[in-house]
Each structure stands twice: as C-alpha cells, then as structure tokens.
Amino acid sequence: MTISREMSAAAVSARGVLGEASGAVSAFFAGRLTAAGGFADRAGKADLYYTVFGIQATAALGGALPTGRIAGYLSSFGVGEGLDLLHVSCLARCWASLPGGEPPADLAAAALRRLEACRTPDGGYAQQPGLAAGSAYGCFLALGTYQDLGEDLPDPAGCADCLAALAVGDGAFANDLDLPIGSVPATAAAATVLHHLGRPAPAETPAWLLDQHDPAGGFYAVPLAPEPDLLSTATALHALGLLGADLGGIREPCLRFVRSLRTAGGSFAGHAGDDVPDCEYTFYGLLALGHLAG
Numbered sequence: 001m002t003i004s005r006e007m008s009a010a011a012v013s014a015r016g017v018l019g020e021a022s023g024a025v026s027a028f029f030a031g032r033l034t035a036a037g038g039f040a041d042r043a044g045k046a047d048l049y050y051t052v053f054g055i056q057a058t059a060a061l062g063g064a065l066p067t068g069r070i071a072g073y074l075s076s077f078g079v080g081e082g083l084d085l086l087h088v089s090c091l092a093r094c095w096a097s098l099p100g101g102e103p104p105a106d107l108a109a110a111a112l113r114r115l116e117a118c119r120t121p122d123g124g125y126a127q128q129p130g131l132a133a134g135s136a137y138g139c140f141l142a143l144g145t146y147q148d149l150g151e152d153l154p155d156p157a158g159c160a161d162c163l164a165a166l167a168v169g170d171g172a173f174a175n176d177l178d179l180p181i182g183s184v185p186a187t188a189a190a191a192t193v194l195h196h197l198g199r200p201a202p203a204e205t206p207a208w209l210l211d212q213h214d215p216a217g218g219f220y221a222v223p224l225a226p227e228p229d230l231l232s233t234a235t236a237l238h239a240l241g242l243l244g245a246d247l248g249g250i251r252e253p254c255l256r257f258v259r260s261l262r263t264a265g266g267s268f269a270g271h272a273g274d275d276v277p278d279c280e281y282t283f284y285g286l287l288a289l290g291h292l293a294g
Contacts, residue, residue: 002147003140003192004056004093010238011060011283013290017255024266025282026061029054032279033066037073042276046073048083048090053283055097060286070094071101079110085127085138088114089145096148108149115142116154122165123158134162135176140189143196156197163190171204183222184212188235195242206245209236213250217257229271230261234284237291251292258288 001009015022032039032054038046039054051073058065074095080088092111095103117129124134125142139159146153153159166173172182173190187209191201212220218228219236233254240247247254261269267277268285 002096003144003196004097004148006242007238007287008056008060008097010241010290011057011286013293014286014288015061017289017293021262021266022061025262025286026058026063026266028266028277028282029058029061029279030063032277033069037066037069037071039279042278048074048077048087048094050279052090052093052097053279055094057279057283057286059097059099065099067098067100070098074098074101075104079104079107080114081110083114085114085118085125085141089141089148092145092148108151111145111149112151115145118142120162122162123155123160124162125159133165133177134159136163136166136173136186136189136193137175139163139193143193147196153197160194160197160199163193166190167202171202171206171208181222182208184209184219184232184236185221188239191239191243201243206240206243209240210245210250212236213254214257215253217253217260227271228257230258230268230281230284230288231270233257234288234291237288241291247292251294254288255292258285258292261285 018025034040034046036046038048038051041047041050055065074091077083077091080091083091088111095101118125118138120126120131120134122133125138126134127138139162143153168174168180168182173187174180174182175186187205191205194201212223214220214228218233220228221232263269265277268282270278270281
C-alpha cells in the first residue's frame with residue numbers, strides 16, 4: 001500500500017469516532033471547493049497543496065467528488081512545468097487520488113525528471129535542486145510521488161543512507177543537516193519512508209515519539225515546543241501505528257486533545273487559538289482520529 005493510501009485508509013476510520021459530526025466535517029470540505037475546481041487555502045484561494053487534503057478527506061468521509069470539475073483544475077497545470085517540487089508532488093498525488101481522473105499522458109515522465117533534479121549526492125532528495133544533502137521531508141515527498149505515479153524509487157539504499165545521516169540519537173531524526181534537532185514531523189517522515197523501503201527504524205524511535213506526548217493531550221513538535229499541535233499529533237500517531245506501538249496509554253488524552261480542536265464550522269484547528277479554517281489540519285484531525293479509533 002502506498003503512503004497516500006495508508007493515510008487515506010486511516011482517515012476512513014475517523015468516521016466511527018466522529019459519528020454524526022462527520023456530516024459537519026464533510027460540509028466543511030464541500031464548502032472549501034472553489035469555483036476554479038481546487039480546494040481553498042487558508043486565504044480562500046484554490047491551491048494544489050490544499051487540494052490534496054480536500055480530495056483525500058472527502059473520499060475518506062464518503063462524500064461525492066465532482067471529478068470533472070477538479071480534473072479541469074488539475075489539467076490547468078499540465079505536467080507541472082513551473083511548479084516547485086512540493087507542488088509537482090501534490091499534482092501527482094491529486095491525480096492519483098481522484099477517482100476516474102485522467103492525468104496527462106506525460107505527467108509521470110515530467111514529474112520524475114523534476115524529482116531527480118532534486119536528488120542529492122548523499123542519495124536522498126531535497127526540495128530544490130543543487131543542495132548537497134537531502135531532507136527527511138524531501139525523501140518523504142520523493143517516495144510518495146514515485147508511489148503515486150506507479151514507479152519504483154531508484155536507489156532506495158541511498159535514500160535510507162540519507163535518512164541515517166539525519167538521525168540525532170535516541171531514535172529521533174532532524175529534517176536536515178543544517179538544524180540537527182530531532183522533531184516529531186521529521187521523525188515520523190523518516191520512520192514512514194524507512195517502513196516503505198523495508199528498512200527498520202531505530203529501536204528507540206517509538207519511545208522517543210511517545211516521550212513527546214503531553215500527558216494532557218497531543219504531541220509536541222520538538223521537546224521544547226510551547227504547546228502540542230495537530231500536525232505533530234497526527235504524524236506521530238501514524239508513524240507509531242506503522243511501528244506497531246501500543247497506543248492504549250495515550251488514546252483517551254489524545255482523543256480529548258483532537259476533539260478540543262474541532263470547530264463549530266466542522267473544521268479542525270492546528271493548535272489551541274488557531275481560528276482560520278484549514279483543509280490540511282482538518283485532514284490531520286481525521287488521520288489522528290482514525291488511528292485513535294481503537
């Protein structure tokens with residue numbers, strides 16, 4: 001199963017936790033679909049990045065997707081010329097996640113050329129060409145895009161070596177060499193990539209991730225973060241699920257934390273005090289709830 005499909009499958013399980021509230025969440029995503037055919041960013045403008053989350057969340061909640069309308073929006077980007085690596089990856093994922101969508105015939109070749117231009121000498125991937133070393137997020141994007149396009153990642157050993165260089169001890173990973181501090185999103189990304197490459201994560205990784213859990217609720221992004229956040233909570237839970245960790249001891253406080261972030265409008269906030277509707281964080285709310293479904 002691909003990274004994208006794994007996350008979508010987990011989000012499906014959120015429906016049982018949400019119960020009747022799933023209708024409000026579905027309505028939120030329906031309201032974020034713009035006239036242009038893409039899902040809106042935090043400012044209300046159609047954006048490829050947010051469209052990924054809109055497509056996956058709507059499908060996970062059992063909602064109907066206007067495939068033709070969304071496909072028209074995606075087709076306006078052609079094969080992604082002029083897009084940065086992140087948005088090329090998003091374009092590939094949107095097409096892969098859109099039921100019945102017909103991507104441009106040469107999208108795969110063009111997208112993979114862009115990816116390979118971002119390959120780094122250490123065997124990993126950066127988010128832009130010309131860098132000396134890859135990042136955990138770059139490797140995550142690259143592997144996910146190869147999977148979404150139905151292709152094998154070239155040199156998986158090189159990608160694993162890149163991630164090994166980002167390990168900072170105790171099972172944690174930094175996102176890049178310039179800031180060698182372990183973070184939950186980077187560690188979750190590294191653990192996910194290693195899982196899909198058939199490589200073991202460090203034995204200490206589950207314990208390090210669990211150490212970032214606030215007993216009262218969610219996960220901190222880094223050990224000294226001022227408060228837990230939804231992105232870190234969802235990605236930590238996803239990685240812990242892949243690593244086979246027991247979530248029993250944290251399930252109830254995590255459920256309370258995630259539920260506390262659901263707004264009256266059906267969306268989820270990224271953290272306490274965040275009041276801007278956001279497709280990304282609302283998908284992460286579904287992902288977290290799916291892993292906490294029991």
